[in-house]
Amino acid sequence: MSLRAIWRRIWHPTGFVGRDLEGNSYYERLNPLKGIWLRGSRRLPIQWSAWLAHTRAHPPSIQELQTDLIRQQRVQRNAALIEASYQQERAQLRIQESTDAERTRPSGIQESTSSSPDVQDSSTLHCSLSAASDAATTPTPENIAPTQKKPETSLPKTGSDDYQPESWTPQLRIRRG
Incomplete structure (x- = not known):
């Protein structure tokens, strides 16, 4: 064994x-392959990743791992609650928009709500549609909003x-000390 290897074992013990x-064991030892990275399909906890990348002094x-796992579960639960409230709010907006659309529908057009659809002549349907659109576009006293200045x-x-920009003239900086 060389002096360098002995020195490394004294100052950088492995084990x-x-x-x-999850029950994974971590060992510190020299990599005999030096440059070949083997990556697993599972995700390591960030604390172990930081220690393996030498950005953390101690494993x-x-x-610490348990408290981080509890924190992650709490964050996921809070995110699920926020997402559920967001979905509920969107559903309420859809219902409100559909009721507003039904209120603003012209009274000349009626939908058939019975199980057997009524067959209408296309000319009468066209007449009722044009009458409804004419009624909607005809200005009436209720439709005209009072114009206020x-x-x-x-x-x-x-x-x-009177401001005129000037060109930049740098000044020499005198170092003291």
Whole structure:
């Protein structure tokens, strides 16, 4: 064994480091393949990923992993509650829009609600549609909104704009010290 290997074993011991909540064991040892990365299909906890990437000094403890798992479950539960309330709000808006659409439908057009559809002549249907559209576009006193003039608001006045931009002239910086 070379002096470098002995020095490495003294200052960088290898061996068992810890476990995660799924029962995976983590060991620290030198990589004999140096450059070949083997990636698993499962996702590592972020604490272990940080330790493996040498951005964390000490491996995570079981308590830390458990508290993070509880936090993740709480965040997922809160996100599900927010999503459910959002879906409920969207459903209420759809119902409100459908009732508003039924109220604004012209009275000349009637939908058949019976189980057997009535057969109408296409000319009578066309006449009723044109009559309904004429009634909707004909100005009546109820349809004409009173036009009111808004009083002019006095906007703040500014003086004349005499500002003229100048070119930038840098000054020498004197270092002290």
